Structure formats: structure tokens, C-alpha cells
Amino acid sequence: SAVISQKPSRDICQRGTSLTIQCQVDSQVTMMFWYRQQPGQSLTLIATANQGSEATYESGFVIDKFPISRPNLTFSTLTVSNMSPEDSSIYLCSAGQGSVTGNTIYFGEGSWLTVV
Amino acid sequence: GQQLNQSPQSMFIQEGEDVSMNCTSSSIFNTWLWYKQDPGEGPVLLIALYKAGELTSNGRLTAQFGITRKDSFLNISASIPSDVGIYFCAGPTSGTYKYIFGTGTRLKVLA
DSSP: OOOEEEEOSEEEEOTTOOEEEEEEESSOOSEEEEEEEOTTOOEEEEEEEOTTSOOEEOTTOOTTTSOEEEEETTEEEEEEOSOOGGGOEEEEEEEEEEOSSOEEEEEOOOEEEEEO | OOOOEEEOSEEEEETTOOEEEEEEOSSOOSOEEEEEEOTTSOOEEEEEEOSTTOEEEETTEEEEEOTTSSEEEEEEOSOOGGGOEEEEEEEEOTTSSOEEEOOOEEEEEEO
């Protein structure tokens, strides 16, 4: 399994500002993803963080709003830009590795953002 | 697109009872993952299933990969108060390593 650390764990942000969330994995992983979980909802995939190249975004998410970096196999950042109250959510970093049996992904503790 | 529906949405049970929940899809999946999420925390992986018909246990938890590959089941035996939380199933979208998540089952235990 992979141990994933995220920071900040929680923050209150002013609308119109941007915040960068960091994700550190304790081992090299092939796959890193960013999810959003709105209050009382399930997890929604924002994008796949690709090492050394641009992230791959899911429908409804764009790079200008959620720029992502992944400079190496253990680290990624997600920025939530020009925040509005609708961006208040838990943002979760996940990482996974394939194996002979299959693929599994693990999660960090999440970053709980409240936009006021 | 692919969707995962979980039932029940929520349930109250008495401590000591067994619990069953399921996850269904209109599409075929080749992997099923089950997670538990406690308030204010990230999801924690409980069980991973990779083969149709597979039955896997983790302590009091048992999960099965449905034979049609369109569903999966999670059972919890002899529930205890710390079983409270939200249980999610997840599966990879067709031909990718990207996982989508089910709607969740919220478990509440009456002591």
C-alpha cells in the first residue's frame, strides 16, 4: 500500500483567492489522481496527474480552474483558482500501483476547503 | 457514462447484527474496490476484488465480485459501533485506470 500525505488538511479561504494543495506519496507510484467530494456527496474525479506532462481532465473540469503539477513519481499539487463558495469541498489525492492481480488506489486524508 | 449505484443509501442497525450492501452498474467492471470513509477523513481501502465470482474477507468484512461482473456485494458480520461511516464501491472506467465511485451507503449503528 501507499501512504499519502496532504496539506493543508483544512483551510478557510476568501472568495477570489487561489489555494495550492500538496500531495506526497511515500513511494514511487505510476498513477496519481485528484478527486473532489462535495458535502454529503460521493467522490468525483477531477483529473489524472501525469508525471512530466499536462494533467488529463475529466468532463466539467478545466486546467485554468484546477491547474495540476506532477514533477516526479511521488509528488503532485492541485491549485483551486479564483475560488467561490461552490468550491467548498474535500479535495482528495489518490495514488495507485498496478500489480499482477490488478490495480488499487489509496487516498490521503483529504484537504477540507471552506470558501467564504 | 458509467455509473455505480449503491443500496441501501443508508441504514440503521443494531449492534451485533449482520449488514449487507451492494453496488450495481449497467457496465462490466474488471475490478471492484470497497472503501470506508469516516467523517473528516479520506476513504480507506477495505477489500479489492479482481475476478468474477471472487469472494474475499478482511476480518468481519466479506466482499464478492458478482458473476455478471456488473455488481459487487459487501457484508459486515456482527456490527460494532466503529463500523459507522460511509461505504463506497469503486471500479475503473472502461479501458482505463481511472476509478469512479458509487453513491455510497451510510451505516449508522444503534448501540
